[in-house]
Amino acid sequence: MAPKNSEASTNSKMVMNKGAWTGEEDRKLAEYIEVHGPKRWKTVAMKAGLNRCGKSCRLRWLNYLRPNIKRGNISDEEEDLILRLHKLLGNRWSLIAGRLPGRTDNEIKNYWNSHLSKKINKKEKNLQSVQLHRTASPKTCEAVAAGQETVEESSKGAAIRSLASM
DNA sequence: AACATTTGCAACCGCGTGCTG
DNA sequence: ACAGCACGCGGTTGCAAATGT
Known part of the structure; x- marks a missing residue:
């Protein structure tokens, strides 16, 4: 399957990171959102110094980094x-x-x-x-x-x- | 032990919708 | 009214770990 990325493709020279998030990326994202809040994901991605698309940041935050997230062990x-x-x-x-x-x-x-x-x-x-x-x-x-x-x-x-x- | 298959989960993609200028 | 952008959703894929042969 040919990789596509609608947001990344808006800037042909920019090659976005893909795949699993590193601890460093998580930290950057969490720190930025703590200060500025979870909005304008494209801006978050850029300002936090993450070479990721906004969508990817949003997903990571919502599914993994957000506070009060329960993981595993569905009762x-x-x-x-x-x-x-x-x-x-x-x-x-x-x-x-x-x-x-x-x-x-x-x-x-x-x-x-x-x-x-x-x-x-x-x-x-x-x-x-x-x-x-x-x-x-x-x-x-x-x-x-x-x-x-x-x-x-x-x-x-x-x-x-x-x-x-x- | 080595390989094949299955499972579980994180992440990606495309599309629809709502907002804004 | 319209176009462009950002967001959110649901479906799908990729891959590491677990399990089976």
Whole structure:
């Protein structure tokens, strides 16, 4: 895959750092934000003396350097909340993260993709095999599933609207 | 021990939206 | 009304560590 960078490409001579952040870069970013605050990321990147694009700085701050960030060890309560919110909101990771203090959307998205989606797939497969044994025709199953989907979609919309407006 | 495969997470990318001049 | 910019989001990728053969 050819590397692209929309912000970096605005200055053809400038080659931005990419990949993992070093301790030194973290320190520079944190020090700058402590003084000037987390805004104008392009300026932050330049003024902090970081050869990074603004986007990269923003992401690093939000997902790693920001104070009060919880890392790892997602508790059973948090997992349960994620599952319920995902059922309600779908892949609205930032909204879900907003309900979990100290957690980032990226962390929740990663957790979902690597842990929960598998769990759910397993559950669904189990459920399907049970249903196939119990119910009459596959068409009945489809009809039932479609009906549930419609109801879920409408409540999803209401939930997103109410959370987004907060 | 050596290699292959899988997993988990940090970071990147493209796109949509809102703000500003 | 419009263009350009900055920001935020969700999807995807890259890679090191862990695990399996």
